[in-house]
Amino acid sequence: MFLLMHATHNAPASLRLGIASLAAIGLGAVASAPAYAHDTLIDSNPQADQVLEEPPHEVVLEFSGDGLTTGDSITNDILVLDSDEENWASEEPAEIDGSTMRTDIPEPLPNGEYEVRYRVVYSDGHDEELGFNFEVDAPLAEGEEDAALAEPRDADATEEAADSTETAEATPTETTDDSADAPDSNAEDASGQWGGPLLWAALAVALAGVAVVAWFAVRRRNRGSTKS
Template sequence: MKSFKATFVAVLLVFGLVSLSSQTLAHSYVDTSTPEDGETVEETVDTITMHFDAGIEPATTAVVTDADGNEYTIGSEEFEGDDFIVHLDEPLPSGDYTVAWQALGADGHGTEGEFNFTVDAQEEEEVVEEEEPEVIEEEEADLEVEESAETDVEDEETDQNSGLVIAIVVAVLVVGFAVFFMSRRNKS
């Protein structure tokens, strides 16, 4: 009986530690954004907000580019909880945009990804000489975002989900063994 109790307590401790470790090892990925991935916005955009699914550190960065690969200047960045807010120097005119981000999670692991949106702002009726927004030509190395970033996100989410499934299976097995041994003990 003492060995059963010791085994049962040990299994519960291991289960508890596995559950806690999967919580603390969660990497930070963009959960939602404004504008959202794939969204068409009907007004100019001068602020982009990314909400991460876990804590992020101030080393988190973002690069905003248009369909031609031109980079738009970021004026300032804010961190509010799990939100990373990017304020652009100039509003984005109509066009297709990509936001490539790199995050340093609170767990110390780096993640990266990207999302896209379209600005379809109505032209003002007044004829005003428009200034081109300040565009920075990107170096080839800065522009390149690994194609595996999306695969990494999917793999990470699968890893997190499989950890949860394993934890649930272990919990069911522990309860099943406990019921089995308790019912066997009561018959004796």
């Protein structure tokens, strides 16, 4: 550095300015080199704050660096947590392939917000636990209704419908009045009576009357014969 300063002492002002600029750039690069030493998350699926119209089947995280390693006390893993802190990711450990880590989601995620929380040990040896959020907003199928958005039925309308049903059940069904066309049961009874024992009784009385009249006629004739 001393030789460089001595060599440029008698140089033109423009040359001294150029050399000073190059030296400043070199010092800045050396000073900033440690800042790029740590690995970090560079891509993910789903991405942070993404709104999905279909539930994802897996979570894939890609990191910078030469690959992930295993720490002494921290293992690489991915959790998918809902608002109740329930984990929807597979219970199996996350799969590591170089600088990529992934995990399956066995069941379809219901609509709602989720947090991807990951623990990772980078290739440079440092570890961290971070996360990001995403949302599932899948359209409902035709005829399907979200239970959370369903409006309760009006209580008065429900009670009125129930009353109408009870009234309809209590009202007897109208029938056709066939009493005018039906035969007179009294007439049938009377006809049956005269066509039965009463008829025979009347005949017996008539025969008895005829016998009495005949008896009186025979007796009167006999008296007339005796007198003569």
